[in-house]
Amino acid sequence: MSQAKLAGLLFCAESLVSQMETGTRNMTPAMAQQVDCVFETGALFHRLAVAAQARPGHPDYFAGAVEAEQTAASICEYAPTIVPGLLQTEQYAEAVTWATEPCAARTPWPRPCGPDWSERRS
Incomplete structure (x- = not known):
């Protein structure tokens, strides 16, 4: 909407x-x-x-x-070992989470309301 x-x-x-x-x-x-x-x-x-x-x-x-x-006039982020959050794919975010929190539940992430992001990009 x-x-x-x-x-x-x-x-x-x-x-x-x-x-x-x-x-x-x-x-x-x-x-x-x-x-x-x-x-x-x-x-x-x-x-x-x-x-x-x-x-x-x-x-x-x-x-x-x-x-x-x-x-601040600008905000910069230096992250040589990890992709910044806004640029992460779902699979990448899950892999990072499970690598740093091995006991984290392996359940799917909650989906936002509305169309899937893949549908929005097409």
Whole structure:
């Protein structure tokens, strides 16, 4: 579903949907209830919105990284031995997980809602 279509169903600006999607603006519990109705997810988004309001901010150990990120001109990652997360295939991520956590459950990863990524690329 496009951001424009979701914004129309929620009676809000498309920019608000974009901000909620990218995490630059938190979803209110009232908005979360509307999202639950649109996507028929029970009360999933509402529970998450309430939990997010109960624990605002970042953990203390992460505060420095948040502050540095806000003033950074660019963010670079150097990872000579592993493929960065956004570039990993499902099989690669599973292999890395099982190599570093040999006792991890060998169950399939949960699939995101909607079409499979392979269908989106074609």
